[in-house]
Amino acid sequence: MPFLVRMGANAVAILLIGYMLPRVMNADGVLAALAAAFVLGLVNAVVRPLFVLLTLPLTVVTLGLFLLVINGLLLWLVSALVPGFHVNGFLGAVAGSVLVSAVSWILTQVVP
Numbered sequence: 001m002p003f004l005v006r007m008g009a010n011a012v013a014i015l016l017i018g019y020m021l022p023r024v025m026n027a028d029g030v031l032a033a034l035a036a037a038f039v040l041g042l043v044n045a046v047v048r049p050l051f052v053l054l055t056l057p058l059t060v061v062t063l064g065l066f067l068l069v070i071n072g073l074l075l076w077l078v079s080a081l082v083p084g085f086h087v088n089g090f091l092g093a094v095a096g097s098v099l100v101s102a103v104s105w106i107l108t109q110v111v112p
Helices: 002-020 030-054 056-061 066-081 089-110
Strands: 025-027 085-087
Touching (some): 030 066, 066 085, 085 089
Antiparallel strands (some): 025 085
């Protein structure tokens, strides 16, 4: 159940950010946002730990700021995999990953 709640929060966050900031990212519809949220959850569960482990020395040197780059790259990867979900460039992916994380965290705190 927590995966479904988190996936729903990510889908709502993607739709909100796409509506409010279309120059950063956008989804063509609700199904594209749900698919992007699902793939983002899978990528964060499978690929992200490997990237974090491989880049651990660089993450330590940058005091954790390199994790923003990793999150942006993973969101960019999701936009390449999911049709109907678009991220505008690498900086848009980094900004979008920060915004999606913040909005989905707020939404998961509101929903029990």
